[in-house]
Amino acid sequence: MGSQEYISYRNKVHNLKVELERLRKENEGLNRILSTMYSNNEILEAHLKRKRPHEEGSIAMVLGHDSSQRQRTRPIAPPTRPKERHAFVRTDARDDGLTVRDGYQWRKYGQKVTKDNPSPRAYFRCATDPSCPVKRKVQRCVEDKSVLMVTYEGEHNHGLLGGTHEYKAGSRSSVSINPLCPSVTIDLSDTNPKITTVHQNFNNSNMEEYVASLARDPNFIAALATAVARSIISHPSVA
């Protein structure tokens, strides 16, 4: 190996070390954010349990363009309303559409402007199976127009369309992140939040990069936190 070649090799090693250190620090930051989100989630769940001790608590947050959630088993008594789950989907704020692909087929049956939000709320019914009772509402967050708030009501009585992407049913609380397509999940149901990818075309480096980009976006974190809190306050049946 010539001296020139050796110097070049040493520079590469040095650059890699610097990059490694940078990624390590970034990873630490992400872990801190995840810990904060996890503890916030615990506080919210504890709050819900205090308010409605007969119900189990769970909030699902979905970030990205394409995601899917299975419904949890609804409690036997006493709620009269179907169980609701909430998801938050990040989209382009310039895109004024209310389309969220989640593996199921949906038919839109109405749209309304609500009092508390200038953005219209769209109403969908599951069209994958005509007998399926599931409905969903989609509306942009007041705080951050790039975030769509999706409310699922009821439980699917059939599988996912195509069935290639399996999501963890009944996960106590999870965040799914999708930069290009489904499905990266941050599972907050454990004390050590787990990040997993279930989409075949989405590798770990893509995922980490995307998670990092979201975590660096204070507006998004703030909007997400506010939206979760609001969903609990405005929809007391959320569990």
Add this chain to the structure above:
DNA sequence: CGACTTTGACCCGCGC
């Protein structure tokens, strides 16, 4: 032409 979306009207529950 069929499937899907849009949108105004209507229904109904809730608070006052």
Add this chain to the structure above:
DNA sequence: GCGCGGGTCAAAGTCG
């Protein structure tokens, strides 16, 4: 009882 607001219906419009 009344009015408000969210949710649903259904006819008309649009698109492939």
